[in-house]
Amino acid sequence: MRILLLDKNHPLITEQLSAKNFILEEDFTSSYDEVCGKIQNYDGVIIRSRIPLDQNFLETASNLKFIARVGAGMENIDIPVAEKLGIQLINSPEGNRDSVAEHVVGMLLILMNRLFIASNEVKKGVWLREENRGDELLGKTVGLIGYGNMGKATAKRLSGFGCNVIFHDILPDLSDEFATQVSLEELKEKAEVLSLHIPMTEKTHYLVNSTFINEMKNDFYLVNTARGKNVETKYLVEALKSGKVKGACLDVLEYEKASFENLDTSTSLSTKENEDLQYLLDSERVIVTPHIAGWTHQSKEKLAQVIVDKIIVSFC
Structure with a gap:
């Protein structure tokens, strides 16, 4: 052959x-x-x-x-x-399920404990303690959407941090020792951290949109290591500004090229889209990595x- x-x-x-x-x-x-x-x-x-x-x-x-x-x-x-x-x-x-899972945990720890921000401040001679008080993963309810290879590996690691891990998946009967399967409605009711582990399909395109965000009961952290277009960026930015989304860990962006090799800087991006992207890049409450979660x-x-x-x- x-x-x-x-x-x-x-x-x-x-x-x-x-x-x-x-x-x-x-x-x-x-x-x-x-x-x-x-x-x-x-x-x-x-x-x-x-x-x-x-x-x-x-x-x-x-x-x-x-x-x-x-x-x-x-x-x-x-x-x-x-x-x-x-x-x-x-x-x-x-x-690459293990590298994705470690990336999810790593981004959450950096964001919630302000590690990158605090380190840069100290290197510049700024010593702030109260301003860099962190938020613990311990005791948080983490909701995963998608429980395939990536979701299961992520649940295994987060359970070790004392998180209550729940998940929603289109397939039934997937609960195991690391996470419990729930309806999407229950996940929206309970989750304090939301992590996406889904493919890009017609049904998952812009899954996290204005309606989805508003249906989340708790203010929450968002993690996306799946595909950029699973999240509608303009509504994520609105939620970050309002505080509904407490912080976002984004390894993928809506504005990536199809090859994932870089951002699409073509003129097809409107002024508003460019403003949304720039907000993500400038925000202290957003971590952005270049599609490397599975890249070890x-x-x-x-x-x-x-x-x-x-x-x-x-x-x-």
């Missing part, structure tokens, strides 16, 4: 699949049209996010047997078309290994 690698990943993918007699070719620079011009020559493709695999791409890839996405999200693939064409879809959410040295290897193992099981 011939496999085309469209994004740089851990070298173990090439090493281990080549040892199993797969033929691997790398192309990290060709444009969408250039890749479409040759994709019919390949049986499989391994991707991250550089190129969208839309209907045109998939229908052109007449010999494609599988698509392997190194990561969790599959929104850059036209899944219904791929399934209709009989193309197997593979991803690796198991590979360890997860890079684990993500690749999961993909390799799944390809071998299916095609060897």
Whole structure:
């Protein structure tokens, strides 16, 4: 089988699949049209996010047997078309669940204890104690939306901090020793911290909007390590200004490029959207990281290994 690698990943993918007699070719620079011009020559493709695999791409890839996405999200693939064409879809959410969970906890600790702010102040010769009094995780009710690999790993760690962890998921009967499944209404009633662990779909697009925020009983902290468009930024900014959202930990932004490689600085962003983004960047109550929650040295290897193992099981 011939496999085309469209994004740089851990070298173990090439090493281990080549040892199993797969033929691997790398192309990290060709444009969408250039890749479409040759994709019919390949049986499989391994991707991250550089190129969208839309209907045109998939229908052109007449010999494609599988698509392997190194990561969790599959929104850059036209899944219904791929399934209709009989193309197997593979991803690796198991590979970076631990790094995502640690990132969630790390951001919350930094935000709630003002660690970054206080450290910068001391380095500038400013010594403020009362102004930097923190807020403990212990005893907080944390509501997770989504209880797959990322949600479960996050619950495991937060339970160790003495949090009461509850979650909502579209699948039933997922409660375990770390968290209890509840309705979305109960989660909104009880949660003091909200963390998103959901894919990007039509139903989750702008899930956290004005209505959702207003239905939260408690003032709350928001954590988003899922997808930027799960949260409608303009209403998050309004809630931060009013105090309904006490603080936000954002590893993803609505304004990211589809490839996740940077912010979209195109002129399509209105003046108001730019103001909202600037508010997030300037606020002491917001932590923003560049889509790196699943981005550790360890997860890079684990993500690749999961993909390799799944390809071998299916095609060897």
